[in-house]
Amino acid sequence: MARAHLAVIGGGQLARMMQQPAIALGLRIRLLAEGPDVSAAQVVADSVVGDHTVLADLEAVAEGVSVVTFDHEHVPPEHLRALAAAGHAPRPGPHALLFAQDKGEMRERLTELGVPCPRWAFVTSAEDVAAFGFPAVVKTTRGGYDGKGVWVVREPSDAEDALAAGVPLIAEELVDFRRELSAQVARRPGGEVARYPVVESRQANGVCAEVVAPAPDLDPALAEQAAALAERVATELDVVGMLAVELFETADGRVLVNELAMRPHNTGHWSIDGAVTSQFENHLRAVMDLPLGSARPLAAWSVMVNVLGGSVTDLEAQLPVALAAVPHAKVHLYGKAVKPGRKVGHVTVVGDDLDAVLADARRAAALLTDG
Incomplete structure (x- = not known):
């Protein structure tokens, strides 16, 4: 098998969705997967089963590979430092990833920087x-x-x-917030940044249920403030790859940072079908130090609705029903067994009428959830 260009740690749906743009870019991924049939291992041929907390497993998947990136943020920092010392480039690096791994460290650093937080x-x-x-x-x-x-x-x-x-x-x-927003940027090692539109994230039972891009009725000045804040955080923390800054829009018209994610993020899934360059492609471009692609939307509105495990247990059998009902919907299934409330896929619809786009995305997702 040809030598891989980069290693991806973690076999979830984020790693799975990196594979398609990797193919287009001619990049070969080697995967460290939790099991032989996890989501990403189903589509990445060069997969190694191992444990991200075991340094020997990380070393094995990184052998002969210059860049290491992540499906999640749970690799121990000392292991990342060991990989870096051995000549590999973890992106984001351990010095940056710490602030996504540890909320206390994140709050201390953002407070030092004067970033608005609760x-x-x-x-x-x-x-x-x-x-x-x-x-x-x-x-x-x-x-x-x-x-x-x-x-x-x-x-x-x-x-x-x-x-x-x-x-x-x-x-x-406990912040009195109007809604939750997400500002995403991609950043290369030399500092080039691509900003995505600020989106609205709607939650159900603590889980992201749907995303509207761009956030409806968001004051342009506040949108610029949120996007600039995400770019500043990426720069100050030296993030390489995708950064998602989850925000509260307060009732009095401010934004406060809630969480950071240094990888592709659920609030950016709309970009696969709704932007010139998806968050997954720009993550790969960034970590491989390639020029970034445009984050410009392709339509006035994109709506992404998560498919959470419900009464439909055979998603493959139900897929034709959803596609027949909403043929312009883009359905992404993650190859996961259905469990109640589990993220097993998402649906995206784009268009010029927000109400119609929202209704169609919800309808397609509902057909895959409860029939």
């Missing part, structure tokens, strides 16, 4: 949480995602489960 503090006891004030959001500093590791605390007893977890925690103010 009020926050480290907490280790019920007394700390009470001193911070109610209501609050208590989060694990590491490992939480899609609503996991997050507790809304309105009185001391609400913090018991969080404190019993025995892991480092931070408390943040």
Whole structure:
């Protein structure tokens, strides 16, 4: 088999969706997968089964490869430093990825930079949480995602489960926000940046349910502020690849940083069908230090709706039904077994009428969820 150009750590749907632009760019991916039939391993021929927490497995997949990138942010920093010392280039690097891995480190660094964030503090006891004030959001500093590791605390007893977890925690103010936004940029090692339109992210049970690009009725000045903030964070933290800055748009017209993701992100899936260059292609271009592609939208509106596991258990059998009902919908299935609430795919519809685009995307996704 021909030598790979880059290694991708993690075999989820993000790595799977890197494969198609990699083919177009003539890039060969070697994958470190959690199992032989995980989402990305189904489409990447050069796959190695291993554990991202085991340095020997990382070294094996990186052998002969200059660039290493990621489907997730969970590789231990000391392993990333070891790969770098051995002549590989983790992108983003361990110095940047730390701020996506650890919310405490992220909050400290963004506060130092003067980036607008919710009020926050480290907490280790019920007394700390009470001193911070109610209501609050208590989060694990590491490992939480899609609503996991997050507790809304309105009185001391609400913090018991969080404190019993025995892991480092931070408390943040419960922000009075109008909606959630996401600002994405791609950044090359030399500093070239491509900005995507700021989008609205709509949540259900702590999980991203749908994304509208661009965010409807967003004040142009606030959109520029959010995009410039994402570019500044990428530059200050020396991010290479895609960066998603998840934001709260507050009721009084500000933006506050909620989370960072240093990889392709759910809020950018619309770009596969709705932008000149998808987030996956620009991630590959960035980490391989190739000129970035245009992030310009192809239509007035793009709507992405996640397909979350529901009563439809045979997605392949149901696919013709969804495509017949909404033939202009773009359906992306991840090759995953259906489990309740699990992200098993997404649907994107683009067009000039937001109401029609939103209705069609929701209809196609619903047919793949509950028939």
